[in-house]
Amino acid sequence: MNILELIKSRRTIDPDLFTGETIPNELIEEMLEAANWAPTHGFTEPWRFVVYNRDTAPIFGEFHAELFKSLTPTEQFLEKKYEKIKYRSKNCSHVIICVNKRGDKSNIPETEELAATSAAIQNMLLVATEHQIGTFWSTGGMCYHDAFKKYFGFAEADKVVGILYIGKYSIENPSGKRNSGWKEKTIWK
Numbered sequence: 001m002n003i004l005e006l007i008k009s010r011r012t013i014d015p016d017l018f019t020g021e022t023i024p025n026e027l028i029e030e031m032l033e034a035a036n037w038a039p040t041h042g043f044t045e046p047w048r049f050v051v052y053n054r055d056t057a058p059i060f061g062e063f064h065a066e067l068f069k070s071l072t073p074t075e076q077f078l079e080k081k082y083e084k085i086k087y088r089s090k091n092c093s094h095v096i097i098c099v100n101k102r103g104d105k106s107n108i109p110e111t112e113e114l115a116a117t118s119a120a121i122q123n124m125l126l127v128a129t130e131h132q133i134g135t136f137w138s139t140g141g142m143c144y145h146d147a148f149k150k151y152f153g154f155a156e157a158d159k160v161v162g163i164l165y166i167g168k169y170s171i172e173n174p175s176g177k178r179n180s181g182w183k184e185k186t187i188w189k
């Protein structure tokens with residue numbers, strides 16, 4: 001498959017559709033290696049990852065759900081949402097928390113570091129796609145809350161960019177869609 005076909009075949013797969021099979025750590029390491037080769041202005045290399053495996057992911061689910069419970073006003077609390085957050089990874093092989101570590105180079109704006117971290121995540125998704133591994137880039141739950149990043153030891157200036165739920169899947173690759181083609185988003189001068 002050429003690179004364009006690979007890019008186009010990458011799909012967001014709902015973790016509920018994962019099979020629960022374990023993906024070898026070597027494949028996850030390959031994804032992380034790809035991440036580390038993202039473009040990076042000033043070599044700030046701001047991408048940071050916290051990796052949970054099948055055995056440890058429930059610890060993350062428990063933390064995430066309890067954070068949701070403790071920070072949600074009682075009148076807004078929904079048991080269904082609590083359960084969804086808690087058990088989101090039940091069929092996953094791995095879960096990766098993706099964080100942008102804000103550097104101290106004043107000439108590199110945060111936007112550029114966030115761009116680099118996002119590129120690193122995309123690199124991971126593409127390696128996963130190559131191996132028919134499903135990924136789900138989530139920004140749901142409490143991931144933008146300060147207490148979330150602090151739990152992982154990150155600082156005020158750092159930003160969680162996503163939670164990657166990763167697993168094998170056996171459904172046919174869903175067809176993708178875009179609302180418009182590249183021509184409508186491009187001006188040639």
Ligand SMILES: Cc1cc2nc3c(=O)[nH]c(=O)nc-3n(C[C@H](O)[C@H](O)[C@H](O)COP(=O)(O)O)c2cc1C
Pocket residue numbers: 010011012013137138139140161162176177
């Ligand atoms: C920064 C970012 C955050 C996302 N957060 C969520 C999310 O919280 N929940 C979700 O269902 N999908 C999330 N997605 C995935 C998009 O829903 C998905 O990319 C979109 O539906 C297009 O589908 P495709 O990835 O299969 O092309 C996110 C994607 C990006 C880039």
